[in-house]
Amino acid sequence: MFGLPHTRPGLPAVLLTVVLTMAAGCTDGRSLPLVKAESMFIGDYSTGDFSQWPSVQNPSYNGPGVDYRPTYSATVVDDPVKGKAARFEVRSGDWPGFATGERSDVGSDASATGGTEGQVRWYAFATMFDPSFPQNHADLGWGVTNGWHPNTRIGSAGFEWSVGTRNGYWSLVVDEQTSPGVYVGDRTIFETPLNVGHWHDVKMQVNWSTGVRTGWIRLWLNGVR
Numbered sequence: 001m002f003g004l005p006h007t008r009p010g011l012p013a014v015l016l017t018v019v020l021t022m023a024a025g026c027t028d029g030r031s032l033p034l035v036k037a038e039s040m041f042i043g044d045y046s047t048g049d050f051s052q053w054p055s056v057q058n059p060s061y062n063g064p065g066v067d068y069r070p071t072y073s074a075t076v077v078d079d080p081v082k083g084k085a086a087r088f089e090v091r092s093g094d095w096p097g098f099a100t101g102e103r104s105d106v107g108s109d110a111s112a113t114g115g116t117e118g119q120v121r122w123y124a125f126a127t128m129f130d131p132s133f134p135q136n137h138a139d140l141g142w143g144v145t146n147g148w149h150p151n152t153r154i155g156s157a158g159f160e161w162s163v164g165t166r167n168g169y170w171s172l173v174v175d176e177q178t179s180p181g182v183y184v185g186d187r188t189i190f191e192t193p194l195n196v197g198h199w200h201d202v203k204m205q206v207n208w209s210t211g212v213r214t215g216w217i218r219l220w221l222n223g224v225r
Contacts, residue, residue, distance in 0.1 A: 040121075041112035045076050045084040050106060058104040059094045065106065073104040081199060082126060101142070110151040115158075115208050124203045127161070127170075129196045137163040145170070148206075155180030159217065161202075163194070170194055172219065178210050190219055 043052045050056050050065030058073035070076065072089050079085040086106070094102040114121040127145055137143050142164035147157035156175050165171040171191040176184035192200065201222050209215035219225070 040114065041108050043106065043108065045086050048076055048084060050074065050076070050086070053106040054109060054112075055107040056105075057096060057099075057107070059096045059102075062096060062098065074106070079128075085126075085128075107149075113148075115148060115151070115206075117209055119208045121206050121208065122203065123206065124201075126199050126201045128199045129163075129170075129194050131197045133163075133194060133196050135168045135194065135196075138165060138167045140164075150177075150180040152180045155182075159206075166191060168194055170200065172217075174217075176212060184212070189217070190221075192221060 045052070050068045050070075053065035056063065056065045056068040056074060058071070060071050060073060061068055068074070072091075073094065074086060074088050076084055077087045088104045090102050090104050092102070094104065096103060110116070113123075125146065134140060143162065144157070145161045145163060147160035149155075149157045155177055158177060159172065159174045162171045162173050163169075165173055165188055169191045170193075171188045173186055173188050175186040178184060203220040205218040207214070207216045
């Protein structure tokens with residue numbers, strides 16, 4: 001699931017591309033062999049709408065992106081840097097009547113994005129926070145911009161980008177679970193200032209595993225490891 005469920009206006013534009021890299025037999029976090037990458041899913045809004053996304057959820061809609069008609073909750077805009085991008089906005093009370101909390105998000109599924117035991121996957125996306133975005137979001141409550149949720153109704157995202165962890169920062173949080181909903185603990189493994197009005201270009205390489213000594217995440221922000 002990708003998007004921002006929370007209760008303040010002026011939320012981020014999000015551009016997303018997901019790429020698969022096959023890396024069989026490499027699960028220890030050391031250097032991976034150079035192999036050809038195969039794109040599994042692209043959700044960069046280059047179509048000018050939400051048709052690339054299997055799911056759009058906000059207070060006015062819950063269904064496939066191909067049938068979504070934009071509202072303030074989620075719309076495609078022209079950006080001078082990225083071209084087409086999606087702008088998400090959540091207002092107080094924007095609870096769609098299902099799941100938890102106010103939200104406006106798009107989502108894909110495990111068949112496109114991967115995430116089973118032993119898989120290594122690349123994810124790349126860009127996020128920009130509106131200049132009006134609150135710098136004290138952690139005081140206001142939880143907020144998630146990008147999450148990798150289990151393919152089940154049980155359990156939280158295994159890891160997610162949060163604006164509700166530390167005021168003024170965008171945080172990558174790991175929520176350890178031995179299986180969906182069976183929690184070990186959570187911790188912030190990286191954070192960066194919100195830097196409102198500027199794009200954060202993110203690339204992540206993930207080795208998926210329920211084993212704390214097996215799974216790992218590599219991260220590049222704006223081209224820097």
